[in-house]
Amino acid sequence: MPARDPAALRIALLALATALVAALALGLGSGGLDWQLIVSLRAPRVAAAAGVGSLLALAGLGLQVLLRNPLADPYVLGHSTGASVGALVALLLGVQLWMGAAAGALLAGLALLWLARPALAVADDASPRLILLGAMLAAIFGSIATLLLALVPDERLRGAIFWMVGDLSGAAASLWNLAGAAVFVAWLWARGRSVDRLMLGADAAWLLGEPVRRLRLELLLLASFAVGLSVATAGAIGFVGLVVAQGWRLAGVARTRELALLAALSGAALVMAADLLARMVVAPLELPVGAVMSLLGAPCFIWFLARGVK
Amino acid sequence: MSSDSLLETRALTVRAAGRVLVERLDWRVNAGERWCVIGRNGAGKSLVLRALAGLGVPHREGEVLWQGRAQQDWPVGTAARLRALMPQQAQDRFALTVERTLALSEVATAQGGQRLAELMTALDIGSLARRRADQLSGGERQRVALAQCAVQGAALMLLDEPVSFQDPAHQQVVGRWLVDAVPAGAGPRAWVASAHDPSWIVRVATHVLALLGDGRWHAGPVDEILSAPVLEQTYGCPWRSVEGAWLPA
Numbered sequence: 001m002p003a004r005d006p007a008a009l010r011i012a013l014l015a016l017a018t019a020l021v022a023a024l025a026l027g028l029g030s031g032g033l034d035w036q037l038i039v040s041l042r043a044p045r046v047a048a049a050a051g052v053g054s055l056l057a058l059a060g061l062g063l064q065v066l067l068r069n070p071l072a073d074p075y076v077l078g079h080s081t082g083a084s085v086g087a088l089v090a091l092l093l094g095v096q097l098w099m100g101a102a103a104g105a106l107l108a109g110l111a112l113l114w115l116a117r118p119a120l121a122v123a124d125d126a127s128p129r130l131i132l133l134g135a136m137l138a139a140i141f142g143s144i145a146t147l148l149l150a151l152v153p154d155e156r157l158r159g160a161i162f163w164m165v166g167d168l169s170g171a172a173a174s175l176w177n178l179a180g181a182a183v184f185v186a187w188l189w190a191r192g193r194s195v196d197r198l199m200l201g202a203d204a205a206w207l208l209g210e211p212v213r214r215l216r217l218e219l220l221l222l223a224s225f226a227v228g229l230s231v232a233t234a235g236a237i238g239f240v241g242l243v244v245a246q247g248w249r250l251a252g253v254a255r256t257r258e259l260a261l262l263a264a265l266s267g268a269a270l271v272m273a274a275d276l277l278a279r280m281v282v283a284p285l286e287l288p289v290g291a292v293m294s295l296l297g298a299p300c301f302i303w304f305l306a307r308g309v310k
Numbered sequence: 311m312s313s314d315s316l317l318e319t320r321a322l323t324v325r326a327a328g329r330v331l332v333e334r335l336d337w338r339v340n341a342g343e344r345w346c347v348i349g350r351n352g353a354g355k356s357l358v359l360r361a362l363a364g365l366g367v368p369h370r371e372g373e374v375l376w377q378g379r380a381q382q383d384w385p386v387g388t389a390a391r392l393r394a395l396m397p398q399q400a401q402d403r404f405a406l407t408v409e410r411t412l413a414l415s416e417v418a419t420a421q422g423g424q425r426l427a428e429l430m431t432a433l434d435i436g437s438l439a440r441r442r443a444d445q446l447s448g449g450e451r452q453r454v455a456l457a458q459c460a461v462q463g464a465a466l467m468l469l470d471e472p473v474s475f476q477d478p479a480h481q482q483v484v485g486r487w488l489v490d491a492v493p494a495g496a497g498p499r500a501w502v503a504s505a506h507d508p509s510w511i512v513r514v515a516t517h518v519l520a521l522l523g524d525g526r527w528h529a530g531p532v533d534e535i536l537s538a539p540v541l542e543q544t545y546g547c548p549w550r551s552v553e554g555a556w557l558p559a
Contacts, residue, residue, distance in 0.1 A: 068403045197414050201401040203365055208417055208462065209390030254406055 007258045014262060018269040022046060025276045029283075049168055049275040049289070050268035051177020052230040053240055057267025058184045059226040060241035061259055065198050066219045067127040070249060074227045074241035077130070078137030082108025083231035084164055085141050088148040091156050097163060098232045104141075105228030112137055113220065166237030166290020168275050180229045181264055184222050188260035191215065195256040237290040239297050240270050247301065270297065314341040315378055316466040316500050317362060317393070322372035323525075324354060324361050332358055333525030334372065339466065339517075342495040344488065345502040346511045346532075348544055349521035355504040356398055358521065359468045362502065363395035376466070391418045394462040396455050398470040402444035408454050409439045418463035426461060432487050433457050434480065448475040456484065460491070467491075469503035473510065481507075485514045508536050508549070508556035520544045 025046045031037045059074035067076070074080070086104020087097050115133050145164075152160050162169075188195060194215055197205040206212045230237070248262050274293035279286045317339040324331045331354025339345055347355050361367045362374055364381045374381045376392045384392065406414075412426065430436040433453045438446060443454060452475045459467050472488070473481045492499050494516050502519075505511055511518065511532065518535035520528040522543055528535050541549040541556065548559040 068401075070404060193414070199404045199406065200411070200414060201403075203397070204401070206365070206386065207363060207390065207393075207395050208415060209387040211386060249405060252405075254404070254410055 007253075007255070010253075011258070011261050011265070014265045014269075018050075018265045018272075021269045021272045021276075022050065025049070025272045028276060029279060045168055045275070046272055047175060047178060048233055049272045051175070051179075051181055052168070052234045052237060053267035053269070053271030054181035054264040055177055055184070055226040055230040055267070056237060056241035056271075057244035057263040058181060058188070058260065059223045059230075060243075061245035061256075061263045062184070062188070062219050062223040062226070064245055065195055065256070066216055066223065067131055068199075068201070069127060069131070070246060071242070072131075073238075074223065074230075075138070075236065075238070077109075077112055077134035077224070077227075078141055079105045079108045079112075079224060079227040080231045080236040081138045081141035081145060082111075083228065084145040084236060085148065087163055087235070088145055088152060088160060091152055091160055092148065097159075101163075101235070102228060102232035105224075105231050108137055108141060109224035109228055112224070116220070162288045163235040165288045166235045166293075167288045168234045168271075168278075169286050177229055177233055180226060181268075184226055185260050185264050187218065187222060189257050191218075192255065192257035192260070195219070196254075235288075235290065237271065237293065239290070239294040240267050243297060243301050244270065247304065250304070314498075315339070316341055316376065317502070318375040318378070319362070320373040320375070322358075322361065322374060323370065324357055324367055325369040326354065326357055326367065330525035331523075332521055332527055335527055335529075337519065337527075337529050339500050339502060341465065341498050341500050342492060343500045343517050344492050344494070344515045345500070345517045345519055346515040347502060347504040347519045347521065348506065348508070348511065349504075350523050350545055353521045353523040355521060356470050359395065359470050359502070359504060363393055363468050364389060365395070390462065390464065392464055393466040393468060394459045394464040395468045396459040396470060396472060398474070400443070400451055400455050402451075405442050405444060407439070408435065408441055408443050408446070411443045411454065412457055412461055415458040416461045416463070429457055429460055432483075432490075434483050449477060449480060452476065453480065453484065456487075465499050467499070467501040467503075469501060471504050471506075473505060473507075481510055485510060488514050508541060509554075512536060512554065512556070 026038050026042050027033055029042060056074050060072065063072040063074060063076065064070050083101040083105035086100040086102070086107070088100070090097050090100025112134060116130055149157070149160065194205070194210045197208055197210050198212070198215060202212050244267050245259060245263050248259055253259055253262060270293060271289065274296070275289045277296070278289040278292045281287060315338055319335045319337045322335040323333050347358065349355050357367045361370050376384060376389070381389070427436070430439065433456060435450065435453050435457060438450060438454065443451065446454065452472065456469065456472050459469065473484050476484055488501065488503070492501055515532045517530065518532050520535055520540055528540055536556065538549050538551070545558070549556055550559045
């Protein structure tokens with residue numbers, strides 16, 4: 001099959017590039033090529049960056065299909081703002097930040113699932129309702145987060161704000177992210193054709209024999225876990241979730257299986273590269289990785305859009 | 311019950327927006343029959359087709375049977391081999407090529423679907439294979455939707471207005487394909503299509519289901535139903551037949 005070769009080539013090249021970025025991220029930094037430093041300090045952080053990037057790109061891909069909206073972002077459903085509330089509460093209580101964030105994301109995800117049950121139960125297109133529900137949850141959590149920010153003592157404010165725009169400096173539990181991304185990719189691979197058919201519409205997929213309700217529930221759960229996990233690790237890193245899957249689609253990739261691999265790899269590479277820059281540019285100071293990525297990534301994407309409109 | 315019944319309704323009532331669209335419809339579609347559903351705009355043709363396909367409608371009572379068995383008793387995967395539905399409007403949100411869209415719509419091609427290339431030529435969409443489905447003209451997209459329905463390979467095709475966007479030449483193309491797809495009184499297949507032009511219907515259909523818009527209906531062979539009185543009841547204006555063509559008078 002001739003169509004298979006360019007896809008495999010694309011994936012292989014991207015895997016190579018991602019490995020290169022990982023090697024650079026491991027090798028560069030203050031302290032140089034000290035093995036001890038690499039293993040104990042840089043490796044967990046690079047793994048966290050890769051995992052978070054993959055998870056967000058995959059969540060974006062999944063939600064774009066689930067919501068039948070190519071512009072869906074992993075944060076449209078309110079998990080990240082829920083996580084922000086949790087993280088701020090944790091700051092106020094003096095508990096570990098990531099615990100609060102995980103609890104907040106989980107709570108927001110459960111609230112959405114519970115509210116969206118009727119919308120998911122009908123075979124018709126539920127996306128407008130889901131998006132609106134997510135936006136309302138995000139509005140509620142967002143305003144609570146703003147109110148809480150007013151209560152955070154000044155010496156902790158900087159950490160809180162860094163975390164809200166995405167920050168990997170305190171990243172822990174890094175392998176969970178990579179494991180989660182692997183599970184997500186495996187699911188998308190196994191269900192590739194079914195997810196492709198969901199792109200034709202919920203009714204159309206159901207008429208073709210797909211168990212639409214179950215597919216969408218699984219997709220929503222996976223995306224929720226992916227966002228929750230990444231937000232608990234590194235805060236609300238933007239851009240990557242919206243752009244990666246969308247970019248590959250614009251480049252003409254339409255198959256879910258291929259998109260899943262490409263999204264996982266390029267998401268990982270993007271966040272690793274952004275984090276590398278974030279800690280190199282004004283070393284020994286560190287910049288929030290989310291801001292660095294959007295600042296460099298968005299203009300690139302605009303250029304890509306301007307030149308590639310078909 | 312004879313085994314060639316592809317679709318049967320028993321006292322099917324469909325309501326929407328406080329109106330009865332069809333009341334106690336007892337109706338049967340056998341293999342080798344080509345049915346057209348007629349009715350005014352808003353008479354309920356699309357909703358009845360959705361109900362026949364097993365999709366949700368605001369309110370329904372009664373039974374729909376596919377091949378003699380209640381539609382809700384068929385597993386969703388098997389149902390895809392029994393019936394296909396061509397919606398009035400495709401919901402394209404993603405950039406998929408025509409080729410890809412058709413490939414995703416294949417379910418049981420080995421069992422009875424036409425060869426893809428032949429099909430695309432017959433429906434005059436052969437040159438569109440690499441085009442994006444969401445960038446086609448209305449008429450082109452409609453013929454691709456019909457091809458999607460065909461490659462699903464189901465014995466019963468439910469078609470919601472397959473020629474509403476077709477120019478006169480392509481109405482002929484589609485009509486010819488529809489006649490060839492179900493030889494009258496023979497073969498394992500049947501279709502039910504909503505349509506408006508009685509002159510077109512006379513040429514392609516073997517049977518007609520007329521929905522009068524108030525719950526009443528008429529069903530039967532095309533010569534019986536396409537008559538001045540039934541057409542007038544259906545559309546609310548007088549009709550006359552001129553050299554085999556029906557014209558509103």
